[in-house]
Amino acid sequence: DFNNLLTGILGQASLVKIHAEHNRPITKNLDSLTKAAERAAELTQKLLAYAGKGRYELSVINLNSILADNHVFLQTLIPPHVDIHLNLAPHPMYVKVDPGQIQQVIMNLILNAANACSPKGGIVTIETDSFTFTADDAPQTIAQTPLEAGIYQKLVVIDNGVGMSPETLTKIFEPFFTTRPHGRGLGLSATLGIIKAHHGGLQVKSRLNIGTTFTIFLPTAQAPDSRALPAAKAIRQQRGKALVIDDEVGVRDVAADGLKILGFQVITAANGKEGLQKYQSCADDLQIILVDMKMPVMNGAGFLAQLRQVDANTKVIFSSGYSETEIDSYLRADGNLWFLQKPYTIKNLQKLVEQ
CATH class of the missing domain: 3.40.50.2300 (Response regulator)
Known part of the structure; x- marks a missing residue:
């Protein structure tokens, strides 16, 4: 329903802009209207992601390449007193995902980890590896249905921050729940929805004054065909x-x-x-x-x-x-x-x- 309303708003604004192309004051106001509607559309996408119904355009990527290529960029997103350490598997980690959505998951987890670190300094460690299990030894994840047996690519984000109490841990994936004064609380709930939509799983473990570990499991994909598509x-x-x-x-x-x-x-x-x-x-x-x-x-x-x-x-x-x-x-x-x-x-x- 929200998306239908926003389609009407964005569409009508686009039409008026076409007809008022040379009227600068009007087009300036329309630009502001369009930006506001686009921000509202971004919010609906986050809510849909939480529900596992977000927009996804799937392609096969090497998870290690995403992390290595964005290491410097990710470091700029977090406070200077926190360092990101990469410990990546030596082999390619192919997964079939929406690259933009998975990058959003990575950023959400890193920002969450960095914000948990002490102002005196902290470390966020990102690890990857392959993980195989049967139906009998499937890991327990935060999902309504268990993971299917098979080969998964595992992404782990570890921080040495303040950790969370068991009570807080039960609430962190609720929409709009946040422990920060000015937070909006959609990052982790959207993260969980994105992982579910990719048929993956998510684990979280935390201890007060020791730190938190998020583990993501994504189904392994075949290496992309190098021939011309x-x-x-x-x-x-x-x-x-x-x-x-x-x-x-x-x-x-x-x-x-x-x-x-x-x-x-x-x-x-x-x-x-x-x-x-x-x-x-x-x-x-x-x-x-x-x-x-x-x-x-x-x-x-x-x-x-x-x-x-x-x-x-x-x-x-x-x-x-x-x-x-x-x-x-x-x-x-x-x-x-x-x-x-x-x-x-x-x-x-x-x-x-x-x-």
Whole structure:
């Protein structure tokens, strides 16, 4: 719901900015409005991350490379009296993750560790290694479901700070819980959600006046193929009719206006069932369908299933406030399907269509 509202705000601001391009006072105010809405969108992403529903674009990376390449940068994020020590495994640590989200996890844990250290000085140690276990000896993690047996890459962040009491330890992953006067308390809760969404696990151990250890387990991925990857699928720029299906009027209007700017004749529908009826009247000249995933009467998945029974070629864009991983199975099975994350701006929509 928040993402639908923000899509309307960002989209309308983008449209007004296009029409008021040469009016500097207005565009300046619109820039401020857009930045405020984008900050709100970032907050919803953190809340979605806590729920394990954040936006993820997965690729295979070497976890050791991320840590080694960002060592100097990470050191600049923390107070000068705290040092970061790396103790990395000698072999590559391949994991299939969203690099930006995993970097956020690393920063959250390092900042948390550094803030726990004494002003007189402290050390944050980051260790990596591979870890194999069976169903019988799987580690206990903070998750509703146990980890599956297999080979995992282990990331450990250790500090020699003040530590936490057992009471505090039970609360640190609650949204907005913080022990700092000016903290916002979303870092660790978002961290847990991100790790869960990557099918990983997280452990934490702490002792007062000794320090805290966070351990993350991520499933091992195969090394990336060094051969050239095939060109990404793209929607060719065409004109004709576009069908927008969304139950939120504000989102529907923004998407329709954005596609009209690109030269499309736009038809709208409020749910998948109505969308199928509208499709039948314009199928011959229909170029693109933008459909929301969650709607009453008939959702996006139901619409796509019905559509593909009669039309396998029309290009469809799924739009959702949840992550691309939520519809990954649909994307893999359908070569004419794309994804647009909510909230989106007119520029985001146009960029995807014009590719």
